Amino acid sequence: MLRRLLHALALLCAGASFASDHAHAQGPALHQKPVKVVAPERLDVPTATGVARLAIYVSADWSMPHPEVARAVIVIHGILRNADVYYANALKVRAAAGPEAASSLMVVPQFLSDDDAKAHGLGADTLVWQRDGWSGGMDALAPSPVSSFAALDAIMAKLADGTLLPNLKSVVVAGHSGGAQVVQRYAAVGKGESSLTARGIHVRYVVANPSSYLYFTAERPGPDGRLAPFAGAKSCPNYNDWKYGFAGGVPAYADQTLQTYEARYAARDVVYLLGTDDVDPNHHLLDKSCMGEAEGPYRYARGHWFFAQMQARLAASFTHRIYDVPGVGHEAGKMFAAVCGLAALFDTAGCPSK
Numbered sequence: 001m002l003r004r005l006l007h008a009l010a011l012l013c014a015g016a017s018f019a020s021d022h023a024h025a026q027g028p029a030l031h032q033k034p035v036k037v038v039a040p041e042r043l044d045v046p047t048a049t050g051v052a053r054l055a056i057y058v059s060a061d062w063s064m065p066h067p068e069v070a071r072a073v074i075v076i077h078g079i080l081r082n083a084d085v086y087y088a089n090a091l092k093v094r095a096a097a098g099p100e101a102a103s104s105l106m107v108v109p110q111f112l113s114d115d116d117a118k119a120h121g122l123g124a125d126t127l128v129w130q131r132d133g134w135s136g137g138m139d140a141l142a143p144s145p146v147s148s149f150a151a152l153d154a155i156m157a158k159l160a161d162g163t164l165l166p167n168l169k170s171v172v173v174a175g176h177s178g179g180a181q182v183v184q185r186y187a188a189v190g191k192g193e194s195s196l197t198a199r200g201i202h203v204r205y206v207v208a209n210p211s212s213y214l215y216f217t218a219e220r221p222g223p224d225g226r227l228a229p230f231a232g233a234k235s236c237p238n239y240n241d242w243k244y245g246f247a248g249g250v251p252a253y254a255d256q257t258l259q260t261y262e263a264r265y266a267a268r269d270v271v272y273l274l275g276t277d278d279v280d281p282n283h284h285l286l287d288k289s290c291m292g293e294a295e296g297p298y299r300y301a302r303g304h305w306f307f308a309q310m311q312a313r314l315a316a317s318f319t320h321r322i323y324d325v326p327g328v329g330h331e332a333g334k335m336f337a338a339v340c341g342l343a344a345l346f347d348t349a350g351c352p353s354k
Contacts, residue, residue, distance in 0.1 A: 032131060034119035037084035039110040045127060045154040047144035052127045054151050055110040057087040059094075062105070065164055072105040072159050073172045073345055074152075076179030078332065079132055079285060083110035086179075086332065093336045097346040104346065105165070107155060111148055114141050127151060135181045136243035137189070137251045147253035149186055156192030160199055170202045172345050176332035177285065180210035185243060188214055188265040189254040206344045208273040208335045209299050211287035213306040215245045216262040217313070220294045221305040227312070236290035244291045266314050271344040272322040273336075274303040277329035285330070299330065323351060 039055040060066055073094070077086040087108040094101050111134035117126055127140045129148060139145035152173070158164070159171055175183035187205040196203050218240045219227040230239055240247040246258045254261070278299040280286070286298065296302035307322045323340035335341050343351035 032115075034116045035081050035083075035110075035112070037082070038112065038116065038120050038122065039083050039087075039108070042126075043109070043151075043154060043158065045146060045151050047146045047150075049144045051125070052140070052143050052146060053123070053125050054127050054154065055083070055112055055122075056155075057083060057106075057108040057110070059091065059104075059106040062158065062164055065166065066105065067167050068103045069105045069165050070103065070167055070169045071101070071172070071346065072107060072165070072168060072170075073174060074107045074109070074155060075336075076173070076175035076182045077108065077110065078176055079135065079178035081111060081113065081116065081131075083108050089333045089336065092333070093342065093345065096337050097342050097348050101346045101348075105159075107159075109151060109155060111135075111151070117142075132178065135178045137182070137185055137253055139251065147251055148182065149190055149251075149253050152182075152186055152190060153192035153195075157195050160195040160201070162199060168196075168199075168201055170204065170347075171196055172204045172206060174206035174208065174336070174345060175210075176208040176335055177210060177330065180207045181212060181243070183207050184210055184270075185214045187268050187270050188216075188261045189256070193268070202269070204269040204271065204344070206271045206273060206341075207303075208332070208341070209275055209278050209303070209330055211285070211299060211302070212244055212292045212295055213302065214243060215240065215295075215306070216258060216265070217309075218245065218247065219309075221296060221309060225296075225301070225305045225308055227309045230294055232290060232294060236294060239291045239294045241291070244295070262314075266310070266318050266320075270320040272303055272307055272320065273325055273338075273341055273344060274300050274322065275325045275328035275330065275335055276300060277327060280329070283330060 039057045041056045042053040043056045044051045045054050075086050075090045077083045090106040112128045113131045114128045117128045125143050128142050129140050134148035137147050137149040173183050183205050184207045193203045220230040222228045242249040281297045296305050311318050325335055325338045328334045340351040342348040
């Protein structure tokens with residue numbers, strides 16, 4: 001109880017900056033520093049060498065039954081790994097969604113780095129990744145090489161426990177920026193959804209302002225946004241490797257074929273949220289690698305171009321939805337608190353149908 005109270009105080013402070021973790025970044029080196037706050041709870045994640053522990057925030061004690069919970073929302077933090085800010089954000093957005101959302105369970109995992117573990121003296125059983133390796137589903141550095149996607153599987157399995165959440169009807173997996181990269185790729189290759197759908201629980205993925213997308217083709221958008229052979233392939237030979245494509249470097253977790261994953265991805269409920277002001281081609285946290293640049297000049301264009309090519313290639317079998325969030329740039333809180341953000345997370349009214 002004391003640990004929860006101390007973290008509640010920390011979250012009140014974090015809430016002051018809930019509009020965006022990136023808006024307060026002082027430069028590209030900030031994500032290389034240890035996090036200020038480590039999530040207080042732990043979730044056991046099974047691995048080949050035993051059980052590892054994932055740092056996590058949960059809005060209720062999920063060691064006991066919660067028959068009042070009909071919806072769970074998993075929110076993935078960005079590259080700064082500041083899960084405390086994202087958790088404070090998640091609670092504010094839930095409150096903004098109105099009384100019907102009040103019983104929703106909010107879950108925010110924290111993908112810590114080895115520097116975070118050293119700075120905070122965390123136990124040897126705590127899962128840690130390279131600073132941003134987790135965003136592509138890469139294996140943890142310690143205590144066992146388990147994918148960040150497998151950690152999400154463990155969260156899904158926990159939510160699928162009918163003794164804990166007997167009336168759960170829907171699960172939303174949402175992310176902004178680096179977190180949206182996780183969500184988009186997990187929507188393609190993730191395995192955890194099956195444990196929920198087996199109980200008739202609907203799963204949705206919300207992808208907000210990522211720097212890059214996982215493509216299912218070697219082609220890339222040209223200056224007009226239409227797919228074409230990538231003109232820069234010779235100077236950027238790895239442009240279609242993971243986490244941008246399937247040509248090479250695919251994590252061991254993803255053990256099916258590209259065609260299987262594309263069909264699965266197209267069939268899943270995916271909503272894209274794009275801030276109309278997220279158009280800075282030199283944003284200090286934008287993926288400026290040649291692989292990222294192959295997808296477009298800035299996040300807003302990259303999102304629309306990815307969606308358009310999927311729609312053109314798959315036609316009627318592609319039923320994902322995309323929404324612009326007017327006047328918002330790279331700001332997580334404003335994205336999720338917008339009318340369409342609330343609709344994507346909580347099915348509130350007001351977002352135009354597409």
